[in-house]
Amino acid sequence: MQTKIRVENLNFYYGNFQALKNISMEIYENKITALIGPSGCGKSTFIKSINRMYDLIDGAVAKGSISFDEIEILDKNTDVVELRKRIGMVFQKPNPFPKSITENVLYGVKRHGDVPKIEWLALLESSLKKASLFSEVEHKLNQSAFSLSGGQQQRLCIARTLATKPEVLLMDEPTSALDPIATAKIEELLEELKKEYTVIIVTHSMQQAARISDYTGFFLNGELIEFGLTKTLFSTPKDKRTEDYITGRFG
Amino acid sequence: MTKKKKRWLEEKSIEWVLIMVSVISILTTVGIVMTLFYESYEFFTVVSIKEFFTTLRWAPVFDPPSFGVLPLLSGTFLIAFLSSFISLPLGLGSAIYLSEFASKKARKIIKPILELLAGIPSIVYGFFALTFITPIIRSVLPDTSIYNALSASIAVGIMTLPMVASLSEDAMMAVPDSIRQGAYALGSTKLEVAIHVIVPAAFSGIGASFMLAISRAVGETMIVAIAAGQTPTFTLNPLESVQTMTGFMVNMALGDIQQGSIEFKTVFVVGALLFLVTLVMNFIAKFVIQKNREVY
Numbered sequence A: 001m002q003t004k005i006r007v008e009n010l011n012f013y014y015g016n017f018q019a020l021k022n023i024s025m026e027i028y029e030n031k032i033t034a035l036i037g038p039s040g041c042g043k044s045t046f047i048k049s050i051n052r053m054y055d056l057i058d059g060a061v062a063k064g065s066i067s068f069d070e071i072e073i074l075d076k077n078t079d080v081v082e083l084r085k086r087i088g089m090v091f092q093k094p095n096p097f098p099k100s101i102t103e104n105v106l107y108g109v110k111r112h113g114d115v116p117k118i119e120w121l122a123l124l125e126s127s128l129k130k131a132s133l134f135s136e137v138e139h140k141l142n143q144s145a146f147s148l149s150g151g152q153q154q155r156l157c158i159a160r161t162l163a164t165k166p167e168v169l170l171m172d173e174p175t176s177a178l179d180p181i182a183t184a185k186i187e188e189l190l191e192e193l194k195k196e197y198t199v200i201i202v203t204h205s206m207q208q209a210a211r212i213s214d215y216t217g218f219f220l221n222g223e224l225i226e227f228g229l230t231k232t233l234f235s236t237p238k239d240k241r242t243e244d245y246i247t248g249r250f251g
Numbered sequence B: 001m002t003k004k005k006k007r008w009l010e011e012k013s014i015e016w017v018l019i020m021v022s023v024i025s026i027l028t029t030v031g032i033v034m035t036l037f038y039e040s041y042e043f044f045t046v047v048s049i050k051e052f053f054t055t056l057r058w059a060p061v062f063d064p065p066s067f068g069v070l071p072l073l074s075g076t077f078l079i080a081f082l083s084s085f086i087s088l089p090l091g092l093g094s095a096i097y098l099s100e101f102a103s104k105k106a107r108k109i110i111k112p113i114l115e116l117l118a119g120i121p122s123i124v125y126g127f128f129a130l131t132f133i134t135p136i137i138r139s140v141l142p143d144t145s146i147y148n149a150l151s152a153s154i155a156v157g158i159m160t161l162p163m164v165a166s167l168s169e170d171a172m173m174a175v176p177d178s179i180r181q182g183a184y185a186l187g188s189t190k191l192e193v194a195i196h197v198i199v200p201a202a203f204s205g206i207g208a209s210f211m212l213a214i215s216r217a218v219g220e221t222m223i224v225a226i227a228a229g230q231t232p233t234f235t236l237n238p239l240e241s242v243q244t245m246t247g248f249m250v251n252m253a254l255g256d257i258q259q260g261s262i263e264f265k266t267v268f269v270v271g272a273l274l275f276l277v278t279l280v281m282n283f284i285a286k287f288v289i290q291k292n293r294e295v296y
């Protein structure tokens, strides 16, 4: 089992407010790591640290270390454009571009210019297939992405991210805006995706975490209370607070 | 009177006042348009439509007079066209800078300045063109006439720039942040996000600002009356003196012309033409905007 991302003593601040306190954890390659915890505990903040999305927020500062293969992610000199190609992100609410389905999927390669034009069509098809959306949209690839249902839009966003050939997928509550059927589709998809990618997923649903993930981290008030194999964490939690949370006694 | 009845009366009377106000403004517009077209009709009983639209000499107060409107049309479009080379790219550029690159602090300083610029009376721009821009052009190109289309176009462009910047920026700021974040998360640079995501997403608003700027340029009067001259010339040479439709109208309005005379009617016929040109442009703008509208 290979460590893909190693987080050490991560402290995160929004101005004076400390949102993450001394987080250390390992993200393993080709595994699904779920992050759970009550609202406001810092799950999204943690995810945003990994692809440096917090750069867009005024006054947000991360201290400590997050190493990703040979790269130190938090280093000021890290090329975030390159980093975000390798660490893709899917958001809570589907956010397709107001462009056609094709344009959405090919957005990344068109900008980065690292895939020759003759391969675009194949990439379009394979990305949509990996996101198990192809059969639903193959006859309307030139229609606006906004013509799709919410669940389809979310899978389009996944396809768009996969098309840039990332190594890691960050997903921040990717199914919270979707109905159970669309959710089931995406969960199935994750099972497939982990063969090729390392996945970190934030979820509010403990059932979801238990169903799909290999490892789970429980956050509370900016601290990582417990981290381990999903099976162990849900059957024999070590910390009283984890137990309270997963049995629904608070949060 | 019961409370309920009183409230009903209040509501009704307010409704009536509002209806009256709208009727007055509609009637005024209808009245203006009817006057324009009535006088134009009278004009065309004397001058043939063919002469008006196909001959190249505009000299209504000369003896013998000549009524070819093309020089005025070409003058108007020449200035609108040239000014758009300043207002559209610079306006859009400022909008992109303001919405995607500028820090909150910079935006706070620059936006009011732009709005201030938009509030400067156009006559000031006219004198600025004549006394500042024209000498610069003439120092580079000495053959340029004192009154020339280029100088007026530059001033019109500067005048309409803040409108493009401000309206385009509003449109770009209205693009939801989630879309921006999606683009950044795919590994885009700021410039790529601006050009490939935000500008296309805000296209309908940006297009509207472009059309408005061009409409303003077509209707602009004081700058062209002062800086472009009063020589109706059928030319595409920006260094020559030209006259626009509005320039002609203001010129005639200032001179003494006999009410009901043919010279008098030319003002209305040119006005009607200007009205039609602007109307068509607004329709095109509406069409373009509707076609590209995205609702978030």
Ligand SMILES: Nc1ncnc2c1ncn2[C@@H]1O[C@H](COP(=O)(O)OP(=O)(O)OP(=O)(O)O)[C@@H](O)[C@H]1O
Pocket (backbone or CB within 6 Å): A014, A017, A019, A037, A038, A039, A040, A041, A042, A043, A044, A045, A046, A057
């Ligand atoms: N841009 C910001 N500026 C200031 N504080 C912020 C910002 N974003 C988040 N916070 C604060 O940081 C803390 C952690 O927020 P975060 O979004 O990471 O929580 P979360 O665990 O993802 O919650 P949820 O489950 O509701 O999405 C919260 O207290 C929140 O108020």
Ligand SMILES: [Mg+2]
Pocket (backbone or CB within 6 Å): A043, A044, A045, A172
């Ligand atoms: Mg969150």
